[in-house]
Amino acid sequence: MAIELSNLMERSLSMLSSDHKSVVSMNLFVALLCACIVIGHLLEENRWMNESITALIIGLCTGIVILLTTNGTSSHVLMFSEDLFFIYLLPPIIFNAGFQVKKKQFFRNFMTIMLFGAVGTLISFVIISAGAVHFFKQMNIGTLKIGDYLAIGAIFAATDSVCTLQVLNQDETPLLYSLVFGEGVVNDATSVVLFNAIQSFDLSHINLSIALKFVGSFFYLFIASTMLGVIAGLLSAFIIKKLYMGRHSTDREVALMILMAYLSYMLAELFYLSGILTVFFCGIVMSHYTWHNVTESSRVTTKHAFATLSFVAEIFIFLYVGMDALDIEKWRVVRDSPGKSVGVSAILLGLVLLGRAAFVFPLSFLSNLTKKSSHEKIGLKQQLTIWWAGLMRGAVSMALAYKQFTSSGHTKLHGNAIMITSTITVVLFSTVVSHHHIL
Numbered sequence: 001m002a003i004e005l006s007n008l009m010e011r012s013l014s015m016l017s018s019d020h021k022s023v024v025s026m027n028l029f030v031a032l033l034c035a036c037i038v039i040g041h042l043l044e045e046n047r048w049m050n051e052s053i054t055a056l057i058i059g060l061c062t063g064i065v066i067l068l069t070t071n072g073t074s075s076h077v078l079m080f081s082e083d084l085f086f087i088y089l090l091p092p093i094i095f096n097a098g099f100q101v102k103k104k105q106f107f108r109n110f111m112t113i114m115l116f117g118a119v120g121t122l123i124s125f126v127i128i129s130a131g132a133v134h135f136f137k138q139m140n141i142g143t144l145k146i147g148d149y150l151a152i153g154a155i156f157a158a159t160d161s162v163c164t165l166q167v168l169n170q171d172e173t174p175l176l177y178s179l180v181f182g183e184g185v186v187n188d189a190t191s192v193v194l195f196n197a198i199q200s201f202d203l204s205h206i207n208l209s210i211a212l213k214f215v216g217s218f219f220y221l222f223i224a225s226t227m228l229g230v231i232a233g234l235l236s237a238f239i240i241k242k243l244y245m246g247r248h249s250t251d252r253e254v255a256l257m258i259l260m261a262y263l264s265y266m267l268a269e270l271f272y273l274s275g276i277l278t279v280f281f282c283g284i285v286m287s288h289y290t291w292h293n294v295t296e297s298s299r300v301t302t303k304h305a306f307a308t309l310s311f312v313a314e315i316f317i318f319l320y321v322g323m324d325a326l327d328i329e330k331w332r333v334v335r336d337s338p339g340k341s342v343g344v345s346a347i348l349l350g351l352v353l354l355g356r357a358a359f360v361f362p363l364s365f366l367s368n369l370t371k372k373s374s375h376e377k378i379g380l381k382q383q384l385t386i387w388w389a390g391l392m393r394g395a396v397s398m399a400l401a402y403k404q405f406t407s408s409g410h411t412k413l414h415g416n417a418i419m420i421t422s423t424i425t426v427v428l429f430s431t432v433v434s435h436h437h438i439l
Helices: 004-043 051-069 081-098 103-108 110-139 146-154 161-169 174-200 208-243 250-270 275-293 296-324 328-333 337-368 379-389 395-405 415-438
Strands: none
Touching: 004 051, 004 161, 004 208, 004 296, 051 161, 051 250, 051 296, 051 415, 081 174, 081 250, 081 275, 081 296, 081 395, 103 110, 103 174, 103 275, 110 146, 110 174, 110 337, 146 174, 146 328, 146 395, 174 208, 174 275, 174 379, 174 395, 208 250, 208 275, 250 296, 275 296, 296 415, 337 415, 395 415
16 A cells, blocks of 8 residues: 555656646746747847747757757757647637738739649649659658658748748738738648648559549648638628627627637648638638627727737747757757758758749749739739748748658657758748848
8 A cells, every 4th residue: 555655656746747847848938938029129120130030049049058958958948749830829820811911902913822822832842842852862861752752842832921921011012912921821721731632642653543633632622621711700700790799798709709710720620621721711701701890999909819829829939940940869860961961951942942933933924914004013023022032931841841750759760850950951041041131
């Protein structure tokens, strides 16, 4: 009996210490988030910095401090999980993007956005995958299968709409903003849909019927996800209009809007659709219909609530990416061949540049043919901005890379470690460099 008791005591003590560890790490992380916001605010006048780059740098610095204090065993405060990213951090960002988008501009350029976001991503995906197969097979990286090469294509075809939002101004350059931003969101969704389609198909024997099935499932996901988002948005508008909740309580209206939006995202995930597309279109429909049915105070509250949630989620992601860049385990695996890792990163950056150029310029030309007035056409300078702005790779690329190349949180395999470290390098480099050039 005494032995059992002592075992029980030991177990509860170890549980307590692990709980305490997580409390400590959460404290640290929240403090860092606050620091990012304060420092970001102080540096607002400085055009070289914004919150995301501040968060990346603070993440890197924190990673170094943690490395030094743990004698090089860890650089993390929290462990990254795809669930955390896809279930909690991404929905508010994408929903707010749909909610705040200028609908007139968005729908006026809807065909161009769809051309860039869907067709462009596919072109980019094909070029990056083909390039990866061509170069990486010669470099003898490790055991990468055909599915891995296609996944690399999907991962690096995803531009970072989050970063682009912070760089372009919706009021100063409405056409550019709606094109780059709309393309970013549709592109994110397309990449995730592609990625999921790749994971669910057996790609070792590709033939015409599998290719057609692949295309069919892609379009089905696209259309079904969009419809689900539209239905959820309309349903929320109908409920709020019929019940007119605001006369009793603003909180109920705001809560219902937030929960209906989140429910649309989770339903999409439940039915294996694209949650990104669903929640984006839910945001557009809600801002058009639901928002006009709520009371004045609810309008102000929802606008700020959604923007705040999105803002915190963005900083959280960049702070984490900054810390993860120093994860010793990954770099230790790659240490014996640093040249190879740099080479892979450089090739990936080159392929990303090429992939974007291959669709931005031809598709802009096609889009211009359909436009009547000259001010609606996309000029060469704007085309160059679209090409360069879309270079940013961010949170979605990171999350997909983790999903593909880490099994149970580890990257022991040489090929996998190289792919993760290269993804981190490309994300850091493209975020900082293209940010400066657009400014």
